[in-house]
Amino acid sequence: MTSYLWVALGGALGAAGRYGVGMALLNVTKAFPFATLLVNIVGSFLLGLLVMSQQHQQLGDNHWLLFGVGLLGAFTTFSAFSLEVVLLANQGDWLKALLHVLLNLVLCIGAVLLAMALYPTPQST
Template sequence: MQMSYLLQLVLIGSAGAFGAVARYVLGHLVASRVGSTFPFGTLIINVSGSFVIGVLFALTARHLLSTTGQLILATGFLGGYTTFSSMSWEGVQLARAGSLRASVLYLGENVVLGLLAASAGIALGW
């Protein structure tokens, strides 16, 4: 059965709202535990989101998850959960605070660990 476009939009938007709330809660939890000098929360969020999107794409390729389910979870939930803009802002803030090395390390970790996590998710889901 084909899901209506309007229903897809509602489900993607709702999933995105849940993803944004999950990002906020996890980011707050990590910052309260380890401090906010280095943005570990966003790093954990982006890497875990990369892993999950890898799993979702592998499950969809194996026909264990529908393309509609993938769309709702990847575009909706993970779109709200992961955050390129916060990562970029935090990288700039580290550099502005005089921590150019930490800024480069943080941005590089997000990219490299994100790629590795997505690859691991695909391997796990395959």
């Protein structure tokens, strides 16, 4: 049960951080979604640091749950995707890494388009 509390606490912090970045860049993001790009880059970098810290036994399980799963999971899920692609590539599974990239790109964008297609376009009056 304690593990869920660490994830929940980190998730709350990550979600608040994501919202804060969006609000801070509100005027900048009208032309391009820079806030999303920024959190994806920062989150991917931080997740990479956490994984390296974990591999060097410098990060305990509760810290991983708090920061890696909770905080960064809520801040950006792109960081987890990026890590998975790099890990597959590092293991020599280039085909799986490429497939993961392509499937996420095509299927996730497709899912958004499908969801949007389910709602009729509002008629202007």
